[in-house]
Amino acid sequence: MLTLELDLERNRQEDIPQRTLGSLAKTRGAWIDIHVASVSVSAELMFEQHGESVIQLLTKAADDGRATGIRGLSYHASGLLAYYLAELERPDEAEQVWRDHGLPLDIHDLLDLDRRFWRVTEALCCARVGLLAARDEHVAAEELVGRLCGVASTRGLTRTLLRGLALSMVVAHRAGQPRRALARLVEFLRLTKKVDYIRPLVRHRGVSRSVLQQLLRDDQREDMQRSAKSILTQLDDSSVTAPPIFSARELEVLAGIRRNLQNKEIARHLGMTDEGVRYHLRNIYSKTGVRNRTDVASYAQSIDLLS
Numbered sequence: 001m002l003t004l005e006l007d008l009e010r011n012r013q014e015d016i017p018q019r020t021l022g023s024l025a026k027t028r029g030a031w032i033d034i035h036v037a038s039v040s041v042s043a044e045l046m047f048e049q050h051g052e053s054v055i056q057l058l059t060k061a062a063d064d065g066r067a068t069g070i071r072g073l074s075y076h077a078s079g080l081l082a083y084y085l086a087e088l089e090r091p092d093e094a095e096q097v098w099r100d101h102g103l104p105l106d107i108h109d110l111l112d113l114d115r116r117f118w119r120v121t122e123a124l125c126c127a128r129v130g131l132l133a134a135r136d137e138h139v140a141a142e143e144l145v146g147r148l149c150g151v152a153s154t155r156g157l158t159r160t161l162l163r164g165l166a167l168s169m170v171v172a173h174r175a176g177q178p179r180r181a182l183a184r185l186v187e188f189l190r191l192t193k194k195v196d197y198i199r200p201l202v203r204h205r206g207v208s209r210s211v212l213q214q215l216l217r218d219d220q221r222e223d224m225q226r227s228a229k230s231i232l233t234q235l236d237d238s239s240v241t242a243p244p245i246f247s248a249r250e251l252e253v254l255a256g257i258r259r260n261l262q263n264k265e266i267a268r269h270l271g272m273t274d275e276g277v278r279y280h281l282r283n284i285y286s287k288t289g290v291r292n293r294t295d296v297a298s299y300a301q302s303i304d305l306l307s
Helices: 002-009 032-050 053-068 071-087 091-100 118-134 138-155 158-174 178-191 199-203 205-218 222-237 248-258 263-270 274-288 293-302
Strands: none
Touching: 002 032, 032 053, 032 071, 032 118, 053 071, 071 091, 071 118, 091 118, 118 138, 118 158, 138 158, 158 178, 158 199, 158 205, 158 293, 178 205, 178 222, 199 205, 199 222, 205 222, 205 293, 248 263, 248 274, 248 293, 263 274, 274 293
C-alpha cells in the first residue's frame, strides 16, 4: 500500500494497476496508518478518473469510520469528503459535513499532532484550507496553511509541508497575490530537490501551470528553470496537450468563471439553471483535465483562450 502511495506522490499513477482502484478503500484488519493511506490513494485516483464518484466513495468511508468509534478514522474520511466537496465547488455541502461530523474548527485543535495521527492532521487542515479558499476567505486560509507549514517544517513532515506550500500557492493565486504565489512555488521546488513528490502541483495543475510559467519569466536561475520545465512537462503529459474546442455556451460559462462569478450568478446572467451551469462545467473539466473553477480559469488564461 505504501509503495502505491509513493507512486502516486511521484505522479506515477500509470504504475498503479486499475484493478486496485475499487479495492483500496476496502482494506480491513490493517493498521490505521495503512487504512487511511488506502482511502487517500483511492480517493485521489477516483477523483482524477471519475470526478464526482469520489463523493460516494468517501461518504461510505466516513460512515464506516464513524461506526468503528475510532475518531482518527472518522476524522480522516470526513475531512477528505469535505475537501473534495469543496474541490467540486460544493462548499455549502462541505461545511455541512464539517458541522454534522463534528470536525474541529480551532486552529490549535486542527494542528494537534500530540493527540492526532499526522495523516489525519494533514487531511483535516488541507480540507479546511480548501473550504476557506472556496469561500474566498483568503486571510483565514493563509493563516491556517501558514501554521500547517510551520508545524510540518518543525516536525520534519516533508510531504505535509509540500501539500501546505502548494495550497498556500493556490490561496495566494486566488487572492490576486502573484508574488506570494511565486514565493511558495520556489519553496516547493527547493524541497523537491530532496524528494520528487510533485503530486500536490498536479492536483492543482491549472494554478501550478500558471505560476510555473510566471517563474520561467521572472526567475532566471538555472536550477529553478530546470525544475519548472521538468514539472511543466509532467503536467502536460498528465492532461490535454492541445487547446480543446469549447462550445459557445462553454465559453460563456468560462467567461463568468474568469470574472469570479458563482454558479448562481452565471446561471442568472445566462438565463439557465444552476444544474445547466454544472453540466457545462463538467464538460469543461473533462476537456481541460482539471477539476475546479480556479484551475479552469488559470488554464484558460495560461493558453490565452479568452483574450
